[in-house]
Amino acid sequence: MALPAPAADAARPTVAALDRLWQEVTRRPLWLPPHFFRYWRLRRDNRLTLLDPARVSVRAHRWQVNDCGCCTEVCCVGKNATVLLRLRDIATLMDLGRTDLIVGVKPEFSPHELAARPALLRQVSSQAWARFPVLAQNRMGACLALTTEGKCSLYPHWPLSCARFPYALDVDHRDAFFSPRCRSFWIYSDADSRVAGMVASAVHSYNERIKDLILLEYAPNRLYELGLCEHLQGR
DSSP states (O other), rough: OOOOOOOTTTTHHHHHHHHHHHHTTTTSTTTTTSSSSHHHHHHHHSOOOOOOOOGEESOOOOEEEGGGGOOOTTTTSGGGGOOBHHHHHHHHHHTTOOOOGOOOOOOOOOHHHHOOOOOHHHHTSSHHHHHEEOOOOOTBBBBTTTTSSSOOOTTTOOHHHHHHHHHHHHHTTEEEEEEETOOEEEEEOHHHHHHHHHHHHHHHHHHHHHHHHHHHHOOHHHHHHHHOOOOOOOO
């Protein structure tokens, strides 16, 4: 369970506190008393094993990497590009003083749109979609974190979903693949390290979803004290 967490710099105290809370909660096996039934409920409905990037294969052209600088269509625009935030994303935006980007109102999708995109259907049908906020967009559907030049004003502390795009994770087969939604890429013969970095980001994003489930179940009061729960909906 205990894979090392990414380092949190001193300028992000909420992120650092979240990392410390995770280490505290997972210091002992989650199934030990008095939490056995709590663990059983979680385990019954969710995968709780964190993935190691070294054990994830790549299902993509070996040298294909995204090239955002040459993008002809901004992937940060449109309701299909809505970014669902995680606890770590919320903590980061709090530390950056950008809680204005955290909103609870989400776009609506037609049955046709959902049928055309199974991954989108899975997301909007999930408990996470019902409970977690999203990154704000303007009336034109553009991410409000974008500058007038189309650059991300949050980079390098952008949300987990943004950091891993266009790579996605097939958990059942433990492989990462290049999303067909991204049509801005180049073929580089020396791209192995860049691809490895993107795969690691995809795995990190997946692992944070598991950590959210566990922390919300085991330490809701502590999350409330950190101010994170005020941005969530329901229970």
